[in-house]
Amino acid sequence: MRKKVTVVGAGNVGANCALRLVEKELADVVLVDVIEGVPQGKGLDLYQSGPVQGYDCTITGSNDYEPTANSDLAILTAGFPRKPGMSRDDLLVANYEVVRTATTQIVKYSPNCILIVVTNPLDAMAQAAYWVSKFSKNRVIGMAGVLDSARFRTFIAAELKVSVENVVGVVMGGHGDTMVPLVRLSNVSGIPLAELMSQATIDAIVDRTRNGGAEIVKYLKTGSAYYAPSAAAVEMAESVLKDKKKVMPCAAYLEGEYGIKGLFVGVPCKLGARGIEQIYQVKLTAEEQAMLNKSAAAVQELVDVLNKKQ
Structure with a gap:
């Protein structure tokens, strides 16, 4: 029996x-969007390919x-894109509101995804x-680290004129200006x-x-990146759907790991059929830990704003 994936947006x-x-060929897909005709038209076009x-x-x-x-997995992409001069915080x-509405519907129809x-x-x-x-x-699971690491690896490979496949790039922390590319653990x-x-x-390259x-x-x-973000999300989905147990940086809910509690922050995770099956705690230097703490603090500021909307 084939897997089923919902893509929202x-x-x-x-x-x-x-x-x-x-x-x-990972799954049958249902594409959902609030704009009438768009998911139907794009879905049909893709089906005919x-x-x-x-x-x-x-x-x-x-x-x-x-x-x-009864979807096995849902990928939530819906939302307003970033425009020039606009921060992710804006x-x-x-x-x-988009995420709240979509998540409610996903849970209603696919409570086990x-x-x-x-x-x-x-x-x-x-x-x-x-x-x-x-x-x-x-x-x-939040998709961020796979994308950020891909960008890091791309720039390293381009500078050294080597295959991207030989480059290991480790990026932790929040998805934004405070992300933490770990140069010490990155290599060719x-x-x-x-x-x-x-x-x-x-x-x-870090900058x-x-x-x-x-x-x-x-x-x-008039828009933001989409080829690399979609590739990153699907790499994560593949590891879950195939139970591949790939280790990759993902935004995970931390409960004391790295000294961070009650927040989603990017850390190395094992992804399998149960989702995040293990969070790896890398020994960080004092400087790296300080950067991660700063990144977590930036995430906390946003979460504090959301808390007031609860």
């Missing part, structure tokens, strides 16, 4: 998630959640989905970055990684 991120899911691309998965579009019933209040949150500001929206769903903490086929490039070059999303927003002007 038929915009650029959601539509590309649906495309990647079926091209990998099957004979050409060679996938047998079905894609259906809907404006309500009834067709999503999105908070508007997207909270795993939930991957992509909507920004990521860490706070994962927190909102966790509150609303009342799911166990392992079943609500085991060779530390410090042996391959100057500190100034490393610092420039570009932190501002990776904003750089794309500046170019697009």
Whole structure:
């Protein structure tokens, strides 16, 4: 029996998630959006690509959640995009309502699913989905670290002119300006970055990684990134659906790990059929811990605002 995945939001991120899911033949997909006709039209278009691309998965579009019933996994991408000059924080209040409404419907029709949150500001929206769903903490996962690490790895590989497949890039913390690229743990086929490039070059790459999303927003002007975010979300979904047990950085609900309690923060996690099956506690230096604490504090500020809306 094939798996079933709900993708909430038929915009650029959601539509590309649906495309990647079926091209990998991971699941049948239900694409949901509030705009009449958009999920139906995009769903049908993607469905008709099957004979050409060679996938047998079905894609259906809907404006309500009834067709999503009994999904194994839901990817929540719906929300307002970031515009030039807009921080992820500015999105908070508007997207909270979107996430609250969507999560309520997901839970109603698929009470046993795993939930991957992509909507920004990521860490706070994962927190909102966790509150609303009342799911166990392992079943609500924020997509951030996989994307941030991909950007880090891309820039390292481009600088050194090596395959991205040989680059390990570790990024922790919140999804935003305070993210923590861990240079000490990043390498190329085991060779530390410090042996391959100057500190100034490393610092420039770290800075570009932190501002990776904003750089794309500046170019697009009327939207934000979607190819890499959808690829990251689907890599996480694949590890869950196939029970692959991949270890990747995800926004997870921490209860004392790294000295952080009651917050979604990006940390290395094992993803399998039960969602987050293990959180790995890496020994950090004092400087790294301080950066992670600063990042967690930035997330806490957003969560405090959401708390007042509860």
